[in-house]
Amino acid sequence: MIQHLPKLIERARNSPRWLLVLNLLLSRVIPFNRPHGFRIVAITEEMVRSAATYRQINRNHVRGIHACAIATVAEMSAGFLLLSRLDPQLYRLIMGRLEVDYHYQAKEGIVSESFLPNQRLENEIIGPLREQDAVTICMKSLVTDQSGNRIAEGRTTWQIKRWDRVRTKL
Template sequence: MKLLPQLICRARKSAFWLWVMNLVLAWIIPFNRPHGFRIAMISENRARSAASWRRVNRNHVRGIHACAIATVAEMSAGFLLLSRLDPGRYRLIMARLEVDYSYQAKDLIVSESELSDERLLQEVIEPLRSQEKVSIRMRSEVRDRSGNEIAIAHTTWQVKRWDRVRTRV
């Protein structure tokens, strides 16, 4: 668990380490590997994930499949939250996913999510001092290479301290 925070820190500053981090993520999350989902950018308060317009991601009308769009949106929000919390101390589980689709994607798509320091402190860190678990709703905007809005997704994440988790991993 100590490797990921160090990798994220390096990936914020270096394209090489971002590439290395994506290799590690492809190994850790085998579902994403054939789809080519990747983190395109990670900063302190923002994350972008991307998916290519490739055969495995397409639907019957040759657009990017709705589930691929939803997964890219989930990835930017979840990874941003994970990058802001110590994965050795906190467990994240996606509890809800809502997506409003507005345009058919026929090109590379990028999802962007944002989380301010104040919001993280008010909605996650402070409440976890007195509560066993909290939920935070994250917004992700998915756009294609031309800037068309493809979808807006909202993911609700349950955050819990590992010392409060009662099920085995």
Template sequence: MKQLNNLINKAKGSPFNLWMLNQVLWRAIPFNSPHRFKITTVTDENVVITMPYIRRNLNHIKGLHACGLATLCEYTCGMQLMNVLGAANYRIIMKDLHMDYHFQGKTDVSVDFRFTPQDAAQINTELESTDAVFKTFKLPVFDSQKNHICTATVNWQIKKWDKVKTKI
């Protein structure tokens, strides 16, 4: 987990390391690899990930597949949470995901998710009095023509690793 955080931090200031982060994640998360999600921006405040309009991401009517869009949103949100909170410090698990579809995707789409260190400080404060925090985030997805394709509502459980119980 520390290696992932180090790679993310390097990618913030280097196009080469951003490319390397994408390569590593395509290998480390093999079920996302065929989609060719691409992190185009990563900062302390936000992450932008695109999903290309390619054959493997299409449904039977040549629009972007609903499940691919849902995966894109979950991936983007999770990536920024790990970026800001730190994967070595917190266990982050998606509790539920709800999608609202507005427009058929016929070009590349992207998600720009903002989660800042100030947001993380609020979570830290809440975790001082409880074992786990549930946070819900909305992620709008837009295509290259700025059409609002869909909106994801993702609910995450966030826990410090020392509060995680792995045995019953």
């Protein structure tokens, strides 16, 4: 499956049908996300947008979207962006830290956007990995609701390592 991911992502960038296929596959390989309805809604070369709907399973005791659902959507956009920019057969990603600043209560569907410009990819990941075994990168995700309110800002710190440098086995 992992060897087909780059091609599937490329197709999903340009086709709503292939984006649906990608989301169906993600719901199978990440079973935690399935009941929550977390999904990728847009992919470009430098951006990934993920979303969660306002549904009962995602709500907290005050009928807003739960903080953990907001954090997961932020983590999903950042992690999937890295996965889409790096060959998963060459690099292993591990999230080491997740921080979220909450600004506003979400009472409708939410969207998270993460960006990784080409220059940052080269300067902070690809270049350093030519000389180091592993690098860490902090990715920011902006979470907004359907009305455009700024709900939260997530920061995920990822360790990226070449698979041939990994000492533990799958």
